[in-house]
Amino acid sequence: MEPFSPAAPQLSAATTGGSPSVSSDSPGTATTSATPHLSSATAEAQPSQPPAQQAVPAACLACRAKHLRCDGTNPCSRCVSNRTECVYVPSRRGYKGPRRGTAQNPNKRHASDSPPYVGPAESCPMLLGHNPVSVTTSVPGFNPSIVLPDQSPLSYTSPSPLTANIHSLYRNPFAPAGMDANTLALTTAPVSVVPSNTTAQPPVPSLADRCFDAFYHYFHASHPFVLPREHFLRLLKEGISPNMNIVMAAMRYIGALFVDAGPAKANYLDEALRLCYQPSTQKDGFLIQALLLLIIGLDGETNRDKSRELLADCERFAIEIDLNKRQFASLHGRGNPVLEESWRRTWWDLFVVDGMIAGVHRATNFLLYTVDTDVALPCEEHEYFSGQIPRHPLTLEDFEDQTFSGEDREFSSFAYRIAAARNLGYMMHNMPQTPFPDDNRILHIESLLTNWRLHLPESKRDDLGKNCQLDEMMFQAHFITHACTILLHQPLSQLDTSPAKAVNSCAPHRPVPSGESFNSHTRHTITAACEISKMITQAVPIIHHTHFFTCVITLSSIVHLSRWAQYMVEPTGGDDDLRQQIRLNIGGLNKLRKVWKAAECAWGQVKGVAQEIYRQKKAHQISPAFWVGFTEEQMIRSINADEGIMSEFTNVMNGQVTQG
Structure with a gap:
């Protein structure tokens, strides 16, 4: 028999003089209903029965099980002749309070008593043949009700090996020493059981x-x-x-x-x-x-x-x-x-x-x-x-x-951060419409940007604060300055922006003609673009940054894509670093687009231009003239790197289509 809960169902109030009944929905517990038995009054009405005898208060369990009349003595004559133990459980039928002048039967419980506690199987004849059942509770004085096994009534025709006293039916393991269980049941108020592990949910x-x-x-x-x-x-x-x-x-x-x-x-x-x-x-x-x-x-x-x-x-x-x-x-x-x-x-x-x-x-x-x-x-x-x-x-x-x-x-x-924004304002209000490398206004703006960097205290040179946490205000101050550097020097650089003209989600395309060789403006532009890409690597979720970082990444991406599209730019080195910068920028935009629609537009445009540049590069690689100046090792490394980055772009695109 499976263990039962202390809150097991009690005896039905409708149960009469027949066998007690218990209902339970749990498997392994008794599920019986009140079994009708002939009362003494019904027996008198049948002609085949002997003359009416005096009604007894209750029948013993053995007589009830066999549906036989019990004479009510203790022990009854039938149990004496069958040499079985005589056990009584009183009936509550027609109960109107305790009778006066009636001799007390020690084997009966009063109707006002709480339901008796069923101890282990070895002390209860109702549970013969069943394993002991342990009952655990943390409430002193709790008196669980009788629970019958889910089997047919037991036969008491053979002598019982148990010699436990009848008071074992009323034994309560939680009763104080020396106190009778019936007294405890009558003097203990009902206690509601609350699970000890119950916690209030927020x-x-x-x-x-x-x-x-x-x-x-x-x-x-x-x-x-x-x-x-x-x-x-x-x-x-x-x-x-x-x-x-x-x-x-x-x-x-x-x-x-x-x-x-x-x-x-x-x-x-x-x-x-x-x-x-x-x-x-x-x-x-x-x-x-x-x-x-x-x-x-x-x-x-x-x-x-x-x-x-x-x-x-x-x-x-x-x-x-x-x-x-x-x-x-x-x-x-x-x-x-x-x-x-x-x-x-x-x-x-x-x-x-x-x-x-x-x-x-x-x-x-x-x-x-x-x-x-x-x-x-x-x-x-x-x-x-x-x-x-x-x-x-x-x-x-x-x-x-x-x-x-x-x-x-x-x-x-x-x-x-305010000082960086003021440098941006000065540049926007003083930048010549058609810049020339020797224009004094260009030199003055560059001096402002350089002085801002040179005069930073040690605690402000990095984006991390004293507690090694990201300083968002300095983060923005740095990327504003890097963006100013690109806006100032890109028009004078040798980086043709036409391959990236489709990247216009943040600002209209600004055409820059291609030059023949590197110059200082090209170096300033590339350095600033790489610094912006490096900022993506900060150990902080990128969506915690201002959404304006989206357009700064896009500005950096235009520089990287322009470099990648021009084969004369650093043909003997830097290719792998350049591809890593493009990867960083596309990855950063991919994270930001989870929140900001502007980042989603920029992400699609930058990735699309990268794929187009790759297709053009692959077509040019067929021509032997393309590889002039490259060693065999450099050729193989360049082809493998291009294949790797474009495979990654394609996988990201396919993943998006699948999710859509």
């Missing part, structure tokens, strides 16, 4: 909460102008501005890009746009924050016309409310240093985003570069998130005079 977060969490987990570090999470939730609860609800809607829209939000993403966007432009909306810093989030998201989703429209409104609103003035933070900071820092970061992030959009798309002119501002520079990221804001923030003037002032000051990574 509530399932809603989709809105998941999008909110995704915003802070994936996005906030790349554009850290919104208040840190705890500060934002506290001020939202305080209701300091109704426009914080607009920021919340915009944050959920951004977070929905990183989770499977379905149609909710469009709903969050529509809600945020509606709130931004409803007539009752007041212009304040929170409105600027909401618009800036929408601008970044729409640009990454390739909805650039709408993004530029919002950018124009956002810049106009920011200037109208004096967000570009130093006193704005103190006037609207409510005496909260973290909120004041958030306002400074909002202006400067709007400045940087304006520059990034102008630089990578070449469709705007970086309007904010020409706007006067005296807003203090942001602090370090750990100071912002910990709330330890410097009491006297440094200014842009302090940053520009650091070389000549003689004062040893430490500026934040955000400040170097």
Whole structure:
């Protein structure tokens, strides 16, 4: 017999003087129903029965099993003659309370008693022939009910080898020493059994909460102008501005890009746009924050016309409310240093985003570069998130005079990001339409970019911070500078861009004629493109970076593809490194496209151009003139490398078609 649970079914309340019945759905436990037996009154009504005898309170188990009349004595005459043990279980039929003046039968239990405990098989004649059953529970005083085996009634015609006392039926192993089991059953209140390993399950977060969490987990570090999470939730609860609800809607829209939000993403966007432009909306810093989030998201989703429209409104609103003035933070900071820092970061992030959009798309002119501002520079990221804001923030003037002032000051990574964006702005506003190598403006812009790199402190030369974690602000500052280098030197290089003219997802194709040999501009261009590819190898999920990194990778890919298509470029070396750069760029775009639609467009274009260049190279390899200047070993290595990279491209493409 299989072990049974302490919560086994109890005797049916409908069971009468017949054999007790137990029902159970579990296999291996008894499943019987009440078996009808002739009562004493029914026996008198049948003519074949002897005259009516005095009814007995209950029949013993042996007589019940044989459906025979029992005289009710202890032991009864039938058990004495058959030499079997006489066991009684009282009936509850017609019970109206204890009888008065009736001699107590020690073998009977009172109707008010709890169901008796069944001990191991060796002490209970009801379980003859069955293995012992162990009952475990952690509740003192718990008294499980009788459970009968799922077999036919046992015969008691042969002498029982058991000599245990009848009180073994009532034995409770959890009763205190010296206490009778019946007394314990009468004095112990019912106890509900609760599994000890039950733990409370946390509530399932809603989709809105998941999008909110995704915003802070994936996005906030790349554009850290919104208040840190705890500060934002506290001020939202305080209701300091109704426009914080607009920021919340915009944050959920951004977070929905990183989770499977379905149609909710469009709903969050529509809600945020509606709130931004409803007539009752007041212009304040929170409105600027909401618009800036929408601008970044729409640009990454390739909805650039709408993004530029919002950018124009956002810049106009920011200037109208004096967000570009130093006193704005103190006037609207409510005496909260973290909120004041958030306002400074909002202006400067709007400045940087304006520059990034102008630089990578070449469709705007970086309007904010020409706007006067005296807003203090942001602090370090750990100071912002910990709330330890410097009491006297440094200014842009302090940053520009650091070389000549003689004062040893430490500026934040955000400040170097702003400086990189300002170099981009100067280049865009001073770059000649038709550049010439000896133009002084070209030399001045290069000096700005070189000085930015030369005067970086040791802690800022790498993208890793002091705790070996990625410094996203310096990461962006470095790739802005590398992109500026390509934009400055590529028009003067010897790299013909016509093979990559189909790569126009970020910006229109800019034709560059091919030269006869390498020059310094070509070297600057190639070096910057390789540095951008190297940044993909940082030990951080690439989707945590700003989506503007997509267009920077694309800019680098155009350089790599132009090199690969021109066979006169470094024919005796660097081929394998070049192919690895192309692999890195395509792999990085492949990861970013999981979130950003702009990356998906760039990924398809870069991969398609790489395949076309490979087909052209393979056709040229048939001609013996192609291999002039190559050794046999170099020829074999070049062919194998080309076959390897194109096989990888083809496998990626086939995998995408299969998934689609």
